[in-house]
Amino acid sequence: MLDSGTHDVIVIGAGAAGTTAATVLHEAGHRVLCLEARTRVGGRLLSEPVDGGVLDLGATWFWPGEQRVAALAARTGAEVFDQHLAGDAVLHDRSGVHRYPGNMIDVPSYRFAAGAQRLTSALASSLPPGAVLPDTPVTAIRPAGADGVDVHAAGRAFRATQVVVAVPPALALERIDFAGALPDDLIRLARSTPVWMGAVAKVVARYSTAFWREDGLAGAAFSRVGPLQEIHDMSGVDGRPAALFGFAHARTVRPGFEAAVVAQLVACFGPAAAPEAVYVQDWSRETWTAPRSVHALSDYSFFGHDLYQRPFLDGRLHWASTETATEYAGHIEGALHSGERAARAVLSATAHGRGLPLS
Ligand SMILES: Cc1cc2nc3c(=O)[nH]c(=O)nc-3n(C[C@H](O)[C@H](O)[C@H](O)COP(=O)(O)OP(=O)(O)OC[C@H]3O[C@@H](n4cnc5c(N)ncnc54)[C@H](O)[C@@H]3O)c2cc1C
The missing domain is CATH 3.50.50.60 (FAD/NAD(P)-binding domain)
Known part of the structure; x- marks a missing residue:
């Protein structure tokens, strides 16, 4: 009927x-x-409210030249800010953790202060x-x-x-x-x-401060050891809420996954990288x-x-x-x-x- x-x-x-x-x-x-x-x-725009702001568990960035997104943000009054780029990058492979001057991993991009959603x-x-x-x-x-x-x-x-x-x-x-x-x-x-991105898990690690910035690191890493292939600073405006994020193949999300992520973050950024909370958004398990x-x-x-x-x-x-x-x-x-x-x-x-x- x-x-x-x-x-x-x-x-x-x-x-x-x-x-x-x-x-x-x-x-x-x-x-x-x-x-x-x-x-x-x-x-696939999903913004999780947390103390002091939101964490994007779906899309994070938009890039220079993406005029529709810029116009929509302006039209809807969505505040945008620059992706944090300053600091050194980290490459992590079986030979160890290597710090490189400057950030050759992230490209200039923009974020949404109140989340993409x-x-x-x-x-x-x-x-x-x-x-x-x-x-x-x-x-x-x-x-x-x-x-x-x-x-x-x-x-x-x-x-x-x-x-x-x-x-x-x-x-x-x-x-x-x-x-x-x-x-x-x-x-x-x-x-x-x-x-x-349907076969990807997005992993966000939340901290009380963006401690890596104080160490002169950008929060950016390429890693060949652990579930996350690349890691980026995903902190909000002025570093709050403080967060790092990475992508993993959804198939690697098995028992022990979170512990492996924490070990990887600590290997890349030191003991302070043990997070307050870890969010795992496995998009391959999303029915819709x-x-x-x-x-x-x-x-x-x-x-x-x-x-x-x-x-x-x-x-x-x-x-x-x-x-x-x-x-x-x-x-x-x-x-x-x-x-x-x-x-x-x-x-x-x-x-x-x-x-x-x-x-
Ligand atoms: C982890 C991740 C990171 C990403 N990072 C970025 C980024 O940094 N920058 C960027 O530009 N893009 C990024 N993307 C991609 C971006 O999120 C997508 O391009 C965009 O959100 C897709 O929008 P859409 O409307 O085409 O599809 P969707 O967002 O998938 O919308 C489809 C809608 O249809 C609904 N639906 C499905 N089936 C039915 C049904 N049978 N009946 C009714 N409703 C239905 C769903 O619930 C959903 O709301 C990322 C995506 C993911 C998952």
């Missing part, structure tokens, strides 16, 4: 791509409903009340002929004339039943497209990020594929998500780019009669 109310556009997923698409479409005058599987918005929270909260439905995983999409598309989620059904799928394609194909309505080449492509195939997907040349730029279901279904972006794919910037592109495709389709209001 159809849920009460009709929508011009349903956006599936309230990550950076979905909230961007929903915002552009709302501002263009469309009635938009954004269905989100998690109980929160942000997707704030970008999507701000976009979602500027939509009309009820426009984002959390805790509503989409399970099926069914063409409804000239009437549009039916979207089934959490025991309810919604109808819209246009749908934006702002979910990593491989995950969408695994979790959403498209009733055989997608062509084989698109299905093959989507099932083969990696999920950016990683498909079961996540470890097997490795061909990044599928990112931004031509097929993702085309509409399907008789011009009513459009792809977004950073994996579909033709620019900056993988980054937040790519997610914003893909959301804008999908919104433009909806606007173009509606201008050609595919999105006449349902009521």
